[in-house]
Amino acid sequence: MTIFDAHCDVLCKMLMNPKINFQNDASLQVNMHELMHSPIKVQCFAIYVPEAVHPELKFIAALRMIEMFYERIIHANPHMKLVKSKADIKKLKEGEVGALLTLEGCDAICKDIVKLQTLLRLGVTSVGLTWNYRNCAADGVLEENAGGLSQFGRQVLAVLNERNIWCDVSHLAEKGFWDVMEYGQFPVASHSNCYSLCQHPRNLKDDQIKALIQKDSVIGLTFVAEFLSGLTTATIDDLLRHLDYICSLGGEHHVGFGSDFDGTEHIVAGIERASKYDHLINVLSKYYSQTQLEQFLFQNFVSRLSI
Numbered sequence: 001m002t003i004f005d006a007h008c009d010v011l012c013k014m015l016m017n018p019k020i021n022f023q024n025d026a027s028l029q030v031n032m033h034e035l036m037h038s039p040i041k042v043q044c045f046a047i048y049v050p051e052a053v054h055p056e057l058k059f060i061a062a063l064r065m066i067e068m069f070y071e072r073i074i075h076a077n078p079h080m081k082l083v084k085s086k087a088d089i090k091k092l093k094e095g096e097v098g099a100l101l102t103l104e105g106c107d108a109i110c111k112d113i114v115k116l117q118t119l120l121r122l123g124v125t126s127v128g129l130t131w132n133y134r135n136c137a138a139d140g141v142l143e144e145n146a147g148g149l150s151q152f153g154r155q156v157l158a159v160l161n162e163r164n165i166w167c168d169v170s171h172l173a174e175k176g177f178w179d180v181m182e183y184g185q186f187p188v189a190s191h192s193n194c195y196s197l198c199q200h201p202r203n204l205k206d207d208q209i210k211a212l213i214q215k216d217s218v219i220g221l222t223f224v225a226e227f228l229s230g231l232t233t234a235t236i237d238d239l240l241r242h243l244d245y246i247c248s249l250g251g252e253h254h255v256g257f258g259s260d261f262d263g264t265e266h267i268v269a270g271i272e273r274a275s276k277y278d279h280l281i282n283v284l285s286k287y288y289s290q291t292q293l294e295q296f297l298f299q300n301f302v303s304r305l306s307i
Contacts, residue, residue: 001281002041004301006220006258007191011065012048013262022072029261032077034274035097048104059115062108066122084125085307105131111152128168138176141201146173161185164306181211186306191222191258193242198230213254218304220258225266232266236283256301
C-alpha cells in the first residue's frame with residue numbers, strides 16, 4: 001500500500017525555525033527519516049505564510065519556502081523527487097518519494113496575478129485561495145459575514161482553470177466554495193472533514209461534499225483532532241467515522257487523506273507521525289477491501305490530478 005498525503009506544513013516550520021534539519025529533526029512529523037520508514041509515496045508540501053508576517057514580506061516568505069523546498073528537501077535527498085503531474089508520479093521508482101508543492105492561501109500574491117504565475121512556474125500545482133480569514137482573493141471560514149470570491153479571486157481561478165491547476169477549497173468560506181463550484185474546473189479539498197459529524201467551521205457540510213463528488217473531485221480527510229471529534233484528542237475510530245460518512249454520501253471514489261502533519265499540535269492518537277501511517281492501514285484493512293484501500297490511500301487523489 002502506498003500513500004498520497006495531500007497536506008503538510010513542514011515548510012512553514014522550517015521558515016519559522018531555519019535551524020530545523022529536514023533529514024531527521026524530531027520536531028518534524030514529516031522528515032526524510034519518517035518518509036523513508038513510511039508507506040508515503042507522494043507528500044504534498046504547503047506554502048503557508050503565517051499571519052504574523054508583514055504583508056509586504058509575504059511574497060518573499062513564500063519564495064524562501066520554495067528555496068528551502070528545492071535546496072533542503074529535493075536536492076539534498078536523492079530519494080526525494082519533484083512531482084508536478086501524473087506522469088511524474090508514474091516515473092517514481094521503488095524507494096523514491098514524490099514531493100508536490102502547493103500554495104495555502106493567496107495572501108503572498110496580494111493583488112498581483114504575475115506573482116501567482118511566478119509561483120506556478122516554480123512548481124506549485126495546487127492553490128488554496130485563502131486561509132481562515134479575508135485576503136484579496138476570497139474570505140476564509142472564520143471571517144465574520146464572509147463573502148465569496150472577489151473580482152481578483154475570479155482572475156486567480158481563471159488562471160488555475162487555464163493551467164489545469166487544482167483549486168483547494170479547504171479553508172474557503174461557504175460563499176466562496178460555491179463560487180468555485182460554479183466557475184472552477186479542478187476543485188479539491190486537501191484537508192477537511194465532515195460537518196455533520198463535527199460542527200467545526202473548517203469542515204464540509206453534506207451539500208458541499210456532494211457537490212465535490214458531482215465535480216468528480218476528492219476530499220482529503222485530515223488528522224486534526226478538533227475537526228474529527230471537536231476535542232483536542234481523537235482516535236482512529238473518529239477518523240473512520242468520517243471516512244464511512246463520506247462513503248455513505250457516494251464518495252468512495254472521492255475520498256483520500258491530507259494529514260496536516262506539522263500544522264497542528266492535536267492529532268489522531270496512533271498516527272502522530274508519517275511513519276505511523278502503517279497503523280492506519282492495518283486498521284482500515286479490517287473494514288475495507290484492498291481495492292478500496294488503494295483508492296482511499298492513493299488512487300483517488302492521483303487520478304484527479306489534471307496535469
